[in-house]
Amino acid sequence: MSARYRLKVKDKDDVSGDGLAKDVQHRMRLTWAYGLSSPLSWKTEVDGCMTHFDCNEWGYMLSQSADYALRRVLKVSAMVGYFRTTGYDSRIYVYEKNLMYNFYYPSFSGEGMRMNVIGKWDICKTVSLSAKMGLTKYFDRSVIGSGNQKIDGSCQSDLDIQVVVRI
Secondary structure, three states: OEEEEEEEEEEEEOOOOOOEEEEEEEEEEEEEEEOOOOOEEEEEEEEEEEEEOOOEEEEEEEEEEEEEEEOOOEEEEEEEEEEEEOOHHHOEEOOEOOOOOOOEOOEEOOEEEEEEEEEEEEOOOOEEEEEEEEEEEEOOOOOEOOHHHOEOOOEEEEEEEEEEEOO
16 A cells, blocks of 8 residues: 655736735545455555645546456456546546556546556567557546547547567
């Protein structure tokens, strides 16, 4: 089990633009990991955020992830999380496992769920195939994004496929 807390205070222009106001942000994370020595392991995380600038905002995300390894040939990871925030300033940032050499640290605001599954198959000593499928479902909106990235719907999905050949 681990816990983390961060307090961030900075001055910003106030709403009227005449002076400065304190922007106070509290972020916390609790993590429980278990089953680490077996082929199946679990991790539960609770993330929270409280901000105060113009108004008080808060948010949280509860997520559960599992990893499974079948010998050294096949590895599968899955994660499901529920998030809820009262505004964009209280958005939640969560590290998400990804394919090799990729990094993904999305932010979530509003209310919804994030799910993903990652699989890696070592076909032989020199070739491996990896894939990641993710889905974000928002409960509080019917349009996601804007401009060229606008999605007319409440679901956003992503798919990544990677083949690695070692020479």
